[in-house]
Amino acid sequence: MRLLRLFAVFFRVSLLNEAAYRVNFFVQLFQSLLELGTALAGLAVVFSYTSSLGGWTPDEMLALVGVFFLVGGIIALIIQPGMSALIDAVRDGTLDFTLTKPEDAQLLVSIQRVAVWSLIDLLMGLGVLAAALVRLGERIGPGQVLGFLGMLAAGSVIVYSFWLILASLSFWFVRVENLLEIFRSMYEAGRWPISLYPGWLRFALTFVVPVAFATTIPAEALTGRLGAATLLGSVAAALALFLLARLILRLGLRRYSGASA
């Protein structure tokens, strides 16, 4: 609960900052709508030639697009700004200001910066997801919804932990922004079901850069094509990666010597 209260505070501060640039909201809204329109038109082109893509129907693909925008929105809203701020703070030595506050360091660095207008992407993802749910109708039972929510949470934790690990590398190396850039371009491959890709790429998008956990797996849970093994595996991976990220950040913080050094 403390997390939520703190997040609300940081969100309000960011919102107050952004409220001065209200046109940004409309620009972001325009750009997000354009991006969504592009994604849907792309699907329309593909599905004008086929009724299912690698076993995925148009409605199921719509659900995947929803998940893609939703998770992309979460990344842009909070994960990416926070991690970029962490990298900057380590390089400039301003992390001291965060560390001296009476709160868990990981929690603070993770929510310290919020890109409020990215909320649009997140809400748009939810909207698309709702539309897909209505179209899929009775085929979605409570079990599937539960599995979906679980996989969405696990996927978000995995992506967050992955970014935190990469950002923590900045305690040892100087230019880690480049690694984040690679994640961003690989996330684009998550627009399509990972099952379309050849084995080596599927492996890379699951275990090297965890794009599959964030996009395909939640969508698969929703459309009921996920076995118990994958469900449990995702949860275990989320827990393991979270603990690892926490450990690496602690090791990094121990190395950190501040601006005066």
Added chain:
Amino acid sequence: MGKYFRHLLDLYVQQFKTTFASMVQYRASLIIWTVSAVLEPLVYIIVWSTVSNGSGGSVGGYTARGFAAYYIALMIVNQATYTWIMYEYEYRVRQGYLSFALLRPVHPIHSDIADNLSSKLITLPLVLGVAAVLALFFHPAAGLQFWAALAFIPALVLAFFVRFLIEWTLALAAFWTTRVGAINQVYFVLMLFLSGQIAPLTLFPSWLQAAAFVLPFRWMLGFPVELLLGRLSPRQALEGLGMQAVWLGLSLLLIRFVWRRGVRVYAAVGA
């Protein structure tokens, strides 16, 4: 006149050295660039191959191997013609760096063309390597023809200049607004659908193909690709080269008009 061109050549050579030095410095960006360069054609090849295999082996005249050839050729043509000038200009105008370029005795577009060509020359081996690996995996197939391969060369050169001039003009939007991101995105969406990026244009409904014929986008990317793969008749090839020439003329007029007005606005801000 001869002296002017010798100076210009000096400028191009010097820009090549500068660009080369800075790219060697930023090797990591080259790796990122390669990852996204591989990923995009790869995803399109896989998606469209799945579609064509799922509907009897061929879609709109393209087999899985036909799509592989299309997207590998598209990657090479895109590499030859793309620019990043929109991002540069926003920065230059916002930070005021354009003032230095304006003080030089040659039009600033020359150093941009030189920088663009130099970067392309340096990344060319990378692109050909990526193309070779993709070819190894996906076995591209195309009906190559000698005359079409010859016509491809002027088509590629024209595509480069039309795209460069149009994107350079678009970049000048930075003179009037600080929100060029939204403008660029509209441009990228038009490019995605009308240049043949998201799918070969023959897969689209006829009204969209008609629009693509009139607008510049196809002539900056899709046309050289189709030509190289032997998918156009000699008549279509001539029509295409003609449209490229028309758009080259139009974009030259446009750039003169927009540049003059833009520089005036910029000077006013700096005063």
